[in-house]
Amino acid sequence: MRLSQIKLAGFKSFVDPSVISLPGQLVGIVGPNGCGKSNVIDALRWVLGESRASALRGESMQDVIFNGSGNRKAVSRASVELVFDNSLGKVGGQWASYAEISIKRVLQRDGDSNYYINNQAVRRKDITDIFLGTGVGARAYAIIEQGMISRIIEAKPEELRVFLEEAAGVSKYRDRRRETELRLADTRVNLSRVADILHELDQQLVHLTEQAEVAKTYRELETRRETTQRLLWLVNKQEAEARRVRFAQQLEKNRNELEAEIAKLRETESHLESARSEHFALSDALHAKQGELYASNAEVARLEQQIAFVTEQRNRLAQQIQNGERQIAQQQTQLKGLHTLQTHWQGQQQDAGTRVAVCEQRANTEAQDLPQAEEAARLAQEKHNAVQRELLLMQQQVQLAETQRGHIQSNVQQLDSRRSRLMLERDNLPPADMPALELAQQQHAAAQLEYEQQQQLLGELQTQLPLADSARRDARNAAQELERQLAQTEARLHALQQLQAQLDNDQDLKAWLVAHDLEGAARLWQSLRTEAGWEDALEAVLRERVNALALPQLEQAQAWRDAPPPAKLAVYAADGGQRAAVPVPNGWVPLLNHAHSQDARVQLVLADWLAQVYAVPDLEAALRQRGELAAGAWLVTPQGHLVGAHSVLFHAPDSQVHGILARQREIEALQQEAEQRRNALSQGKTVLEQAEAGYRDLDARLIALRNNGTDLQQRQHQLQLQILKLTQAHERSRERGAQIQQELDELAQRFAEAEKQQDEIAAGIGEARSRAAAQQVECDQVRLQANAQEAALRTVRERAQHAQRELQEARF
Template sequence: MRLVQIRLAGFKSFVDPTSIHVPGQLVGVVGPNGCGKSNVIDAVRWVLGESRATALRGDSMQDVIFNGSVNRTPLARASVELIFDNAQGRASGQWSQYAEISVKRILQRDGESSYYINGAHVRRRDVTDIFLGTGLGPRAYAIVEQGMITRVIEAKPEELRVFLEEAAGISKYKERRRETESRLADTRGNLARITDIRTELGAQLEKLQAQATVAARYKEYHSELQLRQHLLWHVRRRDAAAERERHALEMSKVTNELEAEHAELRHLESRVETARAAHYRAGDALNAAQAALYAANAEVARLESELRHVEETRQRLESQHTERLAQLASWREQRAQLTQALHLWAARAATARQRSAEAQAKLGQESARLPQAEQAFRAGQEKLNETRSQLLQAESRLQLEQANLSHLERGAQALQQRRERLESELQTLAEPEPAAVKAQQARIAELETAVQAAQAAQEALQSECAALEERSAAAGEALGAAQREHAAAQAQLATLRQIQAAAEDDAPLREWLGRHGLEALPRLWQKLRIDPGWEAAVESVLRERLHALELSDVARLQSVLADRPPAKASVFTRGNGTGTPAAPGYEPLASKIRAVDPAVSSALADWLAGAYAAEKAPDAARRAALPPGAVLVDRDGHQFTRHTVSFHAPEQADAGLLARQSAIEALVASCRDLQQKVGAAQDVHGSLQIEAAERSKALEHARLAIAARQKAQHDAQIDQLKLAQAQERYRERSEQVRAELADLEQEVSRGEQALHNGRQGAERIAAEIAALRDKVDAARGAHLAAESALAEERRVMQQAERDAQDALFGERECSSKIAEIDNSVRVIDQQIERADLEIAKLTEELAADPIPAVRHGLDAAVESRLGCDTTLAAARNAVEGAAGALRELEEGLLHSEAKVAPLRERLGELKLKEQAAQINFDQFAAQLREANADEQRLSKEAEKAPRPATLQSEITRLAQAINELGAVNLAALEELRSSQERKGFLDSQSADLEEAVRTLEDAIRRIDRETRELLRETFDSVNRHFGSLFPTLFGGGDAKLIMTGEEILDAGVQVMAQPPGKRNTSIHLLSGGEKALTAIALVFSLFQLNPAPFCILDEVDAPLDDSNTLRFCDLVKRMAAQTQFLFISHNKISMEMAEQLIGVTMPESGVSRVVAVDIDEALRIREELAA
């Protein structure tokens, strides 16, 4: 691609639309400093996608829009357009087919930036994609601006590597890799989310699987439990009925036995009563004898007890007499010891009383002296406190006075500073100019007019948009109607084709056709075209022969005859048919048929021979005129011969076959027409939508313009309000400052007077404090002496108190001990007295002895008891005889009653059992009814059912198994099925995403491999070119590129250059010109590897001397064979190199203009003039 033209409008200093033609390979841009030459370079960089304002020498992107000058107003937008010649088709992508490519960028003042390629609105990325890998772009090496040479040489290895990548053309690889990485990150994110969902769903499935297993087991156990429970109830109801009948029979038998035993029992009860009366009389006699014996025994026992008591009493008295004598002797000895101790403590008490009296006398003397010392101490203390209080009060007054002085001084200083500030503010207050207010009012009126004009334009655009929307809606409705009509026709066509295909589908016949290789042959009906309305007539005559197949030779016909088809089928071969013979007044049915293939004519002639068409049912006369064997067929397919009528009823398989075929062909033609209609409607609707979109965009621009003007109007109104407020603030503030200054003068005067008075008061208080301090020192000395005397007096007093207290304690101890001994003596005297009395009493009791009298009475009582024993023995024998007779009768009665009681108990038990059986029967019957049990099934199961105990054991086992299951989720089975379906879907998605991740990772590895190979080849080639170009520019020397890293994808590039005769170790040691030549050699090395369509050089020859400039120009001329150069220069040698010169001037301040000069044409004219 070649750059042929640059168009600028409103870009920086190019205010007016300007076209810069670039016809040759070497074009120079010249002009004085500041005329806007470099703005051409900025324009090219900007339109190629530069988005950094600093790279365009501005603070914001709006700085590229012309901002006004002395005679020019600011513009609202800037645009730059580059026109390329693409005759060789070197542009990438869809633009390679265009011979000329226009790349344009427009920036509005509101910040909206738009890109266009050949007039089509595109993205910024679409613009950069065209130049990927060509060396062109906003930051590529093909645009060498001012200072870039220095940046290239002093760039970091990582920054220099960017130029190498652009030369290698791997920008597209990096873009592809970024896109792939983005897609890979999105895919991995989706995979991670699906993995999380699958993990969560897996855990949920495990729980649901366990719950479903439990639910299935629960249902199984519950069903089995219900069956076993119903069977148990049925068996127990049956057993209860049998038990109830058995108990009824037993009750009847036991009742008879019980009545017989009752009769025997009544006879025995009469005999027992007679024997019991005799036994009672004998018992009374026995009781009387026994009572006499008991009385005699009681008397003997009483006397024996009394004898033992008397003997024990004497022994006890003798023991007590001995103990009392011993105690008496002990107490008399203790009394003698206590009397001796009493005399000792009485002597000690006398000594203690004497010491206590002496201590009390001394304590009284000291107590009289202590109050005098305390009085003296208190007087000194009061004098000292009074003096200190006066001193503190004086010091407080002094501090207060000093604080007041400090406050007055700070106040005076603050008043002075405030006066200075107010005077300074009064001098600096500036009144707004009235002219500015009037200018602002005029601007507001102007903006209001502009807003009204913009609003009128907006209303016009809104009307146009509404009309277009109505037309677009109408076109959309027409398009929808056409699409619906087309869709209905297509649906009807698809339905007819489906019915037609179903009519041909005969599985047994299809197998037979396949066996003979005939399934691909067309049917007869597919080769026929029937006049409208005669399809039923043709179907009525041909019937199954509509599906006839054409056989190419007789041999195949023979094979078909050998293997008969399983259903009706017809075949035909090519031949000549005779057709239907002519009959006057009758039209052959064959005339209603047109054969697509002439080969079917012979078969039609045979099958339709003698068949004629009739518009309606013929009358009898017309039928009688028919030739023999002929048949008339009307439109409905009814056939008429001379003597018969056959009514046509379509068969299911072939019904409407030909009519459907005709309808299908008509629908195919209709669908084509409808498709054209839909296309036309789409074109109309699309064009209206595009026009409506353009009007909407214009309307949006108008709204934005109105908003901008309204904002400007609002800002102007705010500025006017600010000016008015500023005037009012100036007036109010100036008056306020003057009033405050007047008040300050009075406050300063009052403050100075108060400060003078305060200083005099402070001096008086200071003199008073000095005198008070002397008084405090004197009072403190007197107070210390009184305090010392009082302390000594108190010490002596305390010692006297301790001595008196010790003496008193000793006296009290002796008195307490004497009282204690006296009390002990009194107690012992009382004990001795009681012991004497007890000993006398015991002596008297031992002297009286009752034992002989008691023994005599005991002997008389023993003889009386022996007589009572004899009487009792005779009475006992009589009782035993009566008791024996009674016992025999009672035993017989008991035996009889013993027989009755079991029978009665047995009868009661049987009644209870019968009632229990009835209750069980009713209970189990009710349970079975409530459970809606299947009685018939239970009756069959009961025949082979185990015993109730076994059934109950099984029920208990099943109930325990159900309880062991715990909480059961009965919906788990359905939830499990739903979750498994969802997991299957997620597993499929996860597998697809994992496959996508592997594919993307493989793509990244492949891109890295290709990039690594291309970058290595590029580095080697650029290094080789750099090594050859450097000596060309310097006339010798050595230069090379060094890769700083092992991995070429991440490694930086470092430049090593040594001009002729130098052995410098760093490129930074070179001079400015040498650095510039080195950078030029490096940039041109990149060009030789991947020549850009054009190169722009902005004063790169500025640091070069004439000799280096000549070598630089020679190199540029050689490279111009492949690359177009547009350079800016002030060097005359470089200017001579140009084929065309473009002069940039600034005749008007801030506005650039272009003047072009063709050097070759100028030289040609000069030569002509010279000739």
């Protein structure tokens, strides 16, 4: 049965259906690293029933399914199919009648694995049974992977036994026997426990019935619980959704309120600015109203003085009325007295007639002078009142002007205080730190330039890094490939050396050699060199002499008469002289021409042992030339067949020394190859170290540049913030300085207006005071005149009253 095709689909790197044809006995798969050569071997192991993910270089069995790439999406199944040619019918069992047998395995991503033979679903064991005893299987020796030869060489006897039984075809019967024994043992155990199991089952049946009821109840309760739980989850979900909507609405509301509050804040700030302007305007209006108030107060004071004057005059008139009434009362009293004295006076009337006439004349004269005096007194009093009113009005004007001047001075003080505060604020405004701003701008420009340079250098290094990484990977891959090749060579060399060392596997013979100090003696094959293709011929002629021991003197063997070697042992010693060469027939080639040794003693021994042994290309030529052979001469073919004059000895590799010469030649070639590979590996490691150092240097520079770039970005950000702060501070200082200057200009203008008003008021006050002083003088003069007229009036009245009294007395 021969493997003819391998069909893969979705298995590791074989994402598309692929068919690998194996047309001959020897087929090689070549390709660069990572193309999937090892995946083919993994596919063979996997389809033959391998269940360990580690044996397939993965962590889980799903790792064999193509997991996707940057250009291809992942697939959901992996399948591998092996097609065997069974035209010779070597497969036994139910599949023997098929000329072609297909072994297929399919693995789904959910972990479902199926096996098929000729598209019929089978068990994994069915596939394993087909290949029992053939050396083909998931863990058989037919599939040799990297490091397997070393593991076989270093394996314990129990582990080697598995490979040997598999190679001898015994494993199939051993597995079947083991399976049958296990079945028989299980059957015996089962039979011994049938009664116990039946009894136990009867007892368990009751418990199971009760448990079934409990389980039924549990399932119902569990169903109700799950339903309730889902309803609860639904309610919670709905409540959560409602809360989310509510919170979203609240958030939107809060956001709107925040925006409204911000708008109100902006509006309030605008109103505040307007209110500040209105405050200044209202302050001016307040000052004007205060001036009007002071004027009103002055007018009120004037009116109050006028009212006091009128009240005083009214009181004086009331006093006069009271005096008049008192006089009337006195006169009425006097009238009563006069009526009493009327009679007395009537008697004297006649006497006083003359005197009456005289008194009447006087009284009339005085009565005529009294109106003139009263009119003069009234006119003087009215003039005094008018002058006094004018004086009071002037005093009120002066007081009003003083009040206005005090108000203006108060305003001037307020303006001066405000000007002082503004000037203090202007003086305390932070000066524009232009040097710091220019320095920050220069530092920012330098940092920006340095950052751009570092970014450019970073871009160049990032461009170089993939190239360095690619060179590092190539160097590593090359070093790994050289290590792998060296490991393979050394493993092969070690295996061959161990095979060479296992030639003397007879423990008794080893003990005998140790007892005679011959365990380190040189062997013939160690110094024998054979042309390629003639190893079997030399082994067939020399047989166990290929492993012969070298002795200094052949007579040394006499000491072994009583204790000969316990097994076959050949020894040689080139202590004799060189014998005469045997003549070689014309056209014949001695076998000695195909073997030589650097040791002259070994060459002498070979000449003796290979004497009259001639090499022929094939058995047909040997049979044609055997009639020409001398007695004891032999013809040998490259396959090791010996042809004598009357016999033919067919060679078969049944000796323990078979292949020793070929192995020795291969060992020497492998030693040279291993040395070359070591040198190449040393050079490759040097290149790898250089590539690694270059990559690390680039990576370190990239990290340093990235860190520096981050630091520069932070520094730029800090400098930008510093520039922004300095610029804003300068702008705020400049704007506030402009506002203060504008307010100072307005204050200067208002100062000028206030000073002008003060000058005007001061001039008005001076003029009013001059007029008031003149008016006061005039008022004093008028008051003196009024007092004089009042005194004259009183004199006139007194004279008139005296005249009236005299008249009355005269009349009485």
